Amino acid sequence: MSNSLKYKIIGDSCLDLTEELKRDPHFQMIPLTLQVDDVQIVDDETFDQKRFLELVKASPNCPKTACPSPETFKQAFTCDAEDIFVITLSSHLSGSYNSAMVGLQMYEEEYGHKNIHILDSWSASSGELRAALLIRELEEQGVPFEEIVEKLEVFKTQMHTYFVLETLDALRKNGRLTGLQAFFATTLNIKPVMGADKGVIVKLDQARGINKGLARMCAIAVKDAGDTAEKTAVIAHCNNRGRAEQVRDELLKLAPFKEIVITETAGVATVYAGDGGIVLAI
Numbered sequence: 001m002s003n004s005l006k007y008k009i010i011g012d013s014c015l016d017l018t019e020e021l022k023r024d025p026h027f028q029m030i031p032l033t034l035q036v037d038d039v040q041i042v043d044d045e046t047f048d049q050k051r052f053l054e055l056v057k058a059s060p061n062c063p064k065t066a067c068p069s070p071e072t073f074k075q076a077f078t079c080d081a082e083d084i085f086v087i088t089l090s091s092h093l094s095g096s097y098n099s100a101m102v103g104l105q106m107y108e109e110e111y112g113h114k115n116i117h118i119l120d121s122w123s124a125s126s127g128e129l130r131a132a133l134l135i136r137e138l139e140e141q142g143v144p145f146e147e148i149v150e151k152l153e154v155f156k157t158q159m160h161t162y163f164v165l166e167t168l169d170a171l172r173k174n175g176r177l178t179g180l181q182a183f184f185a186t187t188l189n190i191k192p193v194m195g196a197d198k199g200v201i202v203k204l205d206q207a208r209g210i211n212k213g214l215a216r217m218c219a220i221a222v223k224d225a226g227d228t229a230e231k232t233a234v235i236a237h238c239n240n241r242g243r244a245e246q247v248r249d250e251l252l253k254l255a256p257f258k259e260i261v262i263t264e265t266a267g268v269a270t271v272y273a274g275d276g277g278i279v280l281a282i
Helices: 049-058 070-077 096-111 126-140 145-158 169-173 210-225 241-254 267-273
Strands: 007-012 027-030 033-036 039-042 064-066 083-088 115-120 161-164 190-197 200-208 232-237 259-264 278-281
Touching (some): 027 070, 033 267, 064 267, 070 096, 083 096, 083 126, 096 115, 115 145, 126 232, 126 278, 169 267, 190 210, 200 210, 210 241, 210 278, 241 259, 241 278
Antiparallel strands (some): 033 039, 161 190, 161 278, 190 200, 232 278
């Protein structure tokens, strides 16, 4: 770790970084572990999406995820960066946030206070990346740590996350659709448009077929976003860049954006989004 890094953004491995950001020394990933039957896969740069999707397809069971240990977070805090931000999956979906909080406690007991903020993103995938881009922008503008923390906590309540998936099976089998009637409408090719409400998954609408589902998602997203001219949208796709580009084009047909970033899902989001899934955050 060079001494020159003023800030560090640490994500659990559902922070789906673009290729460019993976090379940025300000970012560090702390991997979750994925399990398909008796195969364990670490969700780091060795993650092979195609192979993973094949394993999932071949297995009668649902893949599972295990969050990182508090110790791994604690180690990540032990560095020269002045400001550290951690972005985790919604605490309703994963134990990642709690693990990071325990890691922080362990760090402070040993080393005392440091500028460390742990953000429960109330989201996943593209939502985590959207928060990371905001942190980077504010840090590069020289905004003080406390002010970034305030802005971040407000931003999280205003950010919206949406997704349209080929199937909700993984979410249903892993108990992530609590209180939501599970979907058995696959025979009719009904695609639900899903969203997150304070980090809990909710159903917003539905459409017949994936393309209508994606168009419906874009319409809802643009309506929710209000004035988009100064906003950044992030689209994460699982193994289907063409579909992500379709969503980008649809958004731009409906409204102007400051920027639209496309990224690919790493392991955790691949588990839940499944082949062809799209997650949008604005």
